[in-house]
Amino acid sequence: MTASTSPEFKHNAAVALADAELQNALRFVEVNFVSRRREVADKLPEFDALRDSSRDIKNHALAHLDLYLEEYEGRVTAAGGHVHYAVTADDARQIILDLCRKLGAKTVTKGKSMVGEEIGINDFLEANGVTPVETDLGEYIIQLRHELPSHIIAPAVHLTKAQVEADFRRVHTQLPKDRNLTEPATLLAEARGVLREKFLTADVGITGANFLIAETGTSIIVTNEGNGDLTQMLPKAHIVLASIDKLVPTLEDAAQLLRVLARSATGQEMSVYTTLSTGPRRASDPDGPLEYHVVLLDNGRSAMLGGDFQDMLRCIRCGACMNHCPVYHAVGGHAYGWVYPGPMGAVLTPSLIGIDKAGHLPNASTFCGRCEEVCPVRIPLPHMMRSWREREFERRLSPATVRTGLAFWSFFVRRPWLYALATALAARALAYVGRRAGRFRRLPLAAGWTRHRDFPAPQGATFQAQWKSRKAGR
Amino acid sequence: MEVAESGTMSARDQVLNAIRRSLGVTGREAPRRKEVADRLAGHPRGVVPARGQLAAQERLALFARMVEGAAGSIECVADGADVPVAVAEFLRKHNLPPAVRRGDDRMLASMPWERAATLDVTTGISDGKQLASVSHALAGVAETGTLILTSGPDNPTTLNFLPDNHIVVVEAKDVAGDYEAIWQRLRDAFGNRTMPRTVNMITGPSRSADIEQTLILGAHGPRRLHVIVVGEAV
Numbered sequence: 007m008t009a010s011t012s013p014e015f016k017h018n019a020a021v022a023l024a025d026a027e028l029q030n031a032l033r034f035v036e037v038n039f040v041s042r043r044r045e046v047a048d049k050l051p052e053f054d055a056l057r058d059s060s061r062d063i064k065n066h067a068l069a070h071l072d073l074y075l076e077e078y079e080g081r082v083t084a085a086g087g088h089v090h091y092a093v094t095a096d097d098a099r100q101i102i103l104d105l106c107r108k109l110g111a112k113t114v115t116k117g118k119s120m121v122g123e124e125i126g127i128n129d130f131l132e133a134n135g136v137t138p139v140e141t142d143l144g145e146y147i148i149q150l151r152h153e154l155p156s157h158i159i160a161p162a163v164h165l166t167k168a169q170v171e172a173d174f175r176r177v178h179t180q181l182p183k184d185r186n187l188t189e190p191a192t193l194l195a196e197a198r199g200v201l202r203e204k205f206l207t208a209d210v211g212i213t214g215a216n217f218l219i220a221e222t223g224t225s226i227i228v229t230n231e232g233n234g235d236l237t238q239m240l241p242k243a244h245i246v247l248a249s250i251d252k253l254v255p256t257l258e259d260a261a262q263l264l265r266v267l268a269r270s271a272t273g274q275e276m277s278v279y280t281t282l283s284t285g286p287r288r289a290s291d292p293d294g295p296l297e298y299h300v301v302l303l304d305n306g307r308s309a310m311l312g313g314d315f316q317d318m319l320r321c322i323r324c325g326a327c328m329n330h331c332p333v334y335h336a337v338g339g340h341a342y343g344w345v346y347p348g349p350m351g352a353v354l355t356p357s358l359i360g361i362d363k364a365g366h367l368p369n370a371s372t373f374c375g376r377c378e379e380v381c382p383v384r385i386p387l388p389h390m391m392r393s394w395r396e397r398e399f400e401r402r403l404s405p406a407t408v409r410t411g412l413a414f415w416s417f418f419v420r421r422p423w424l425y426a427l428a429t430a431l432a433a434r435a436l437a438y439v440g441r442r443a444g445r446f447r448r449l450p451l452a453a454g455w456t457r458h459r460d461f462p463a464p465q466g467a468t469f470q471a472q473w474k475s476r477k478a479g480r
Numbered sequence: 481m482e483v484a485e486s487g488t489m490s491a492r493d494q495v496l497n498a499i500r501r502s503l504g505v506t507g508r509e510a511p512r513r514k515e516v517a518d519r520l521a522g523h524p525r526g527v528v529p530a531r532g533q534l535a536a537q538e539r540l541a542l543f544a545r546m547v548e549g550a551a552g553s554i555e556c557v558a559d560g561a562d563v564p565v566a567v568a569e570f571l572r573k574h575n576l577p578p579a580v581r582r583g584d585d586r587m588l589a590s591m592p593w594e595r596a597a598t599l600d601v602t603t604g605i606s607d608g609k610q611l612a613s614v615s616h617a618l619a620g621v622a623e624t625g626t627l628i629l630t631s632g633p634d635n636p637t638t639l640n641f642l643p644d645n646h647i648v649v650v651e652a653k654d655v656a657g658d659y660e661a662i663w664q665r666l667r668d669a670f671g672n673r674t675m676p677r678t679v680n681m682i683t684g685p686s687r688s689a690d691i692e693q694t695l696i697l698g699a700h701g702p703r704r705l706h707v708i709v710v711g712e713a714v
Contacts, residue, residue, distance in 0.1 A: 034692055051530070052527050052529045059527045069503065070512060071503070073507065073512060073513060075499075090491075091490070091491040091492040091494070143690040162691070190694040191694075194696050194698070202700075205608075221520050230687050231701065232686040232699060232700040239637050239638060240638075250495065256519065257663040258663060261659040265529070274550075275683070278550070279701065281679070282680075282681075284677060285677060286677065294678060308502055309502060313502070
């Protein structure tokens with residue numbers, strides 16, 4: 007699997023906060039994604055009903071996943087395709103490499119695939135003599151930079167156009183030096199030209215899948231650029247790399263999910279290209295791939311079924327949770343240290359690489375709840391982050407200071423009278439000490455707070471005391 | 481589960497067994513199997529937005545609005561015989577050479593292309609050298625201004641993506657309200673649980689917003705998508 011810097015989240019976050027260029031690029035996230043989603047959701051009165059429906063479909067599919075997989079496999083085979091099961095990331099990479107070798111592939115074009123990032127397919131193919139070329143504009147840019155995506159639908163959202171220009175000038179040395187690359191449009195045109203050549207000469211095309219349909223053995227990809235389509239139709243073989251949680255029962259079920267996907271992701275009514283692929287080129291077809299393979303990856307997902315984190319498998323990778331997350335807005339995606347950032351990453355990453363490595367991620371939340379509010383399949387993300395925190399505590403993975411603090415705190419909260427007394431005393435003492443300035447610039451045991459901002463001096467009675475007296479007065 | 485964890489168990493069995501272990505099932509439960517079989521056979525429709533549930537005329541008007549909202553252009557002609565001139569006119573308007581490629585589609589083949597005298601019409605797939613193509617869509621969907629195209633010799637999939645300009649002919653009678661109507665049409669045309677190699681749902685021309693979220697048309701697919709609706713809404 008792709009290596010992780012999730013254990014260094016705190017350090018990563020500090021670096022990200024001090025990175026002026028990153029902060030500049032992140033400005034766009036909150037403004038654009040959030041308002042666009044709102045607008046398009048407001049235009050569809052059935053949007054919330056579709057979210058409920060989508061949640062129910064995914065729940066049903068997961069509860070019957072073994073049977074739908076069998077049905078799906080049967081239809082893929084009937085259409086002339088091949089299904090390969092992969093228990094681990096290693097297995098999936100080996101299957102893909104073996105297929106590439108059998109097909110004599112030297113270059114492989116790739117549609118955007120988060121599962122591809124998860125298993126680190128590019129580095130593996132490259133190390134084994136097969137050249138992978140990312141074709142989604144954002145993925146292409148980060149491949150040039152040897153980076154992970156910083157967002158699951160906008161991989162290069164952490165970059166400014168000036169940075170992209172510098173990368174293109176560094177890599178596209180065959181083009182005139184004095185060309186104008188100052189606008190996104192000219193950058194896109196250049197990438198289009200460079201990649202057109204790659205599309206037409208690639209031996210194998212690898213795409214992910216947004217959905218797999220059990221009814222018909224169909225894989226669906228959703229894109230705006232059309233790169234996924236060129237990736238899968240031009241080479242002699244199309245390999246679909248997808249995780250087992252992508253299964254949905256029927257075409258009708260896929261339509262429910264498609265109606266919430268684009269709206270939640272980019273704020274479009276519908277993405278430009280929604281492509282349903284079933285098997286290889288037919289006898290009478292003049293174009294399309296001659297072979298069609300599906301690599302179905304488990305990699306820890308079957309273990310999530312039936313447990314506290316099963317709901318996470320409903321995720322359709324729209325990115326709405328990170329688009330609405332104040333922590334993501336502040337630090338961007340790379341700080342999370344692995345493939346999946348933001349709230350969905352904070353829940354999924356510990357499941358896939360272990361809470362011992364990813365323990366910081368579910369702690370990097372204010373529990374403001376915006377992620378759950380916008381999730382198209384209503385995943386209780388804050389609740390599951392809390393479950394991870396509990397597990398981290400139970401497995402004694404949290405730091406000693408946190409454990410001592412929690413032990414101290416729980417001693418008081420289990421004795422309400424003592425808690426009320428202690429907080430009343432503390433509030434009064436702090437109010438007295440801070441009566442002149444009205445705030446503290448430094449406070450023992452609260453350096454984490456006062457290093458960045460003042461701590462206000464308490465005023466009046468404690469919250470609980472005020473609550474009590476107001477209730478009595480009513 | 482009957483087989484011990486050993487090197488001999490296939491990856492397929494390992495994955496299915498792991499799923500069944502987690503779900504606490506065997507895979508042989510009759511009620512579960514029935515529920516799956518029923519859903520696959522009955523394919524319930526779920527929530528279908530009221531937006532597309534309109535009489536033919538309004539449905540077509542909504543389709544046109546949504547195509548334009550997705551940055552496509554659209555025009556209506558009375559008859560298939562008017563399409564060649566409309567195609568030539570579109571190319572002229574955009575200063576494009578008078579040449580298009582199409583597939584073997586019967587409706588397209590039967591059009592009087594000689595009426596557009598200077599237009600060079602070739603047939604076959606695209607190898608990336610053509611600037612414009614004409615396809616005949618199976619259907620349109622008013623709900624989002626989406627075109628439905630199926631692969632095959634009639635309308636090769638490469639024509640949908642490689643040329644810079646994609647002109648799509650759709651018959652007014654084939655513009656449906658919602659995706660669900662399309663699924664039924666696919667079942668009628670290709671059989672239950674069977675699909676053509678590719679079904680393309682296309683909503684506007686290709687685009688990317690990957691650089692500073694600035695939306696630009698013409699990423700890897702067509703820069704322009706022009707829809708020609710043929711006939712009256714019925």
